[in-house]
Amino acid sequence: GQNIDQPTEMTATEGAIVQINCTYQTSGFNGLFWYQQHAGEAPTFLSYNVLDGLEEKGRFSSFLSRSKGYSYLLLKELQMKDSASYLCAVRDFDWWRYIPTFGRGTSLIVHP
Amino acid sequence: GAGVSQSPSNKVTEKGKDVELRCDPISGHTALYWYRQSLGQGLEFLIYFQGNSAPDKSGLPSDRFSAERTGGSVSTLTIQRTQQEDSAVYLCASSLGRGGVYEQYFGPGTRLTVT
Numbered sequence: 371g372q373n374i375d376q377p378t379e380m381t382a383t384e385g386a387i388v389q390i391n392c393t394y395q396t397s398g399f400n401g402l403f404w405y406q407q408h409a410g411e412a413p414t415f416l417s418y419n420v421l422d423g424l425e426e427k428g429r430f431s432s433f434l435s436r437s438k439g440y441s442y443l444l445l446k447e448l449q450m451k452d453s454a455s456y457l458c459a460v461r462d463f464d465w466w467r468y469i470p471t472f473g474r475g476t477s478l479i480v481h482p
Numbered sequence: 483g484a485g486v487s488q489s490p491s492n493k494v495t496e497k498g499k500d501v502e503l504r505c506d507p508i509s510g511h512t513a514l515y516w517y518r519q520s521l522g523q524g525l526e527f528l529i530y531f532q533g534n535s536a537p538d539k540s541g542l543p544s545d546r547f548s549a550e551r552t553g554g555s556v557s558t559l560t561i562q563r564t565q566q567e568d569s570a571v572y573l574c575a576s577s578l579g580r581g582g583v584y585e586q587y588f589g590p591g592t593r594l595t596v597t
Contacts, residue, residue: 403585413588473524
């Protein structure tokens with residue numbers, strides 16, 4: 371199983387940059403996902419990392435260090451619509467199971 | 483194409499009653515997951531179906547919970563003798579495969595309230 375840790379809440383200003391960290395402990399790492407979840411809505415996929423390094427996708431980037439059990443999601447040029455919960459999910463490889471385990475999420479509040 | 487759909491969107495039931503929650507995954511997706519999310523909590527894994535293999539039920543919190551997936555498509559999560567602690571949003575997700583970059587597509591959820 372995993373132990374996934376994320377900050378509970380963060381605040382940032384519109385137009386700024388924010389970094390949301392995620393640390394994890396797992397016995398058989400097989401990928402890390404970031405999802406965005408607006409209040410009352412379903413989570414939607416943002417990014418996937420399985421190798422060390424930075425994956426960039428528009429205003430969003432995600433970084434992974436497997437040796438440190440660490441990832442971050444970087445959001446640039448923040449917009450009000452980025453106010454949401456950001457979920458880090460780690461997938462274990464255990465026999466044939468490929469089940470992502472989710473952290474509690476980081477609630478990001480973007481203010482003008 | 484159509485995304486993952488779930489029904490009902492909201493369900494209010496009395497303690498002790500049975501409820502059935504339905505999930506229609508994206509066509510062609512072989513993997514199907516059920517999670518539940520309580521207020522302020524992360525997604526708690528419940529059960530996982532992969533193709534025609536036996537489901538992984540390791541996340542079900544008690545024997546009051548069961549799920550089936552018919553014809554490799556539609557899934558039903560059943561909660562018997564509901565308790566107040568069962569109140570949560572139940573989310574279903576499907577994915578094209580079980581490994582690699584296959585991300586999960588989530589349905590809108592069923593909000594279950596047990597009174």
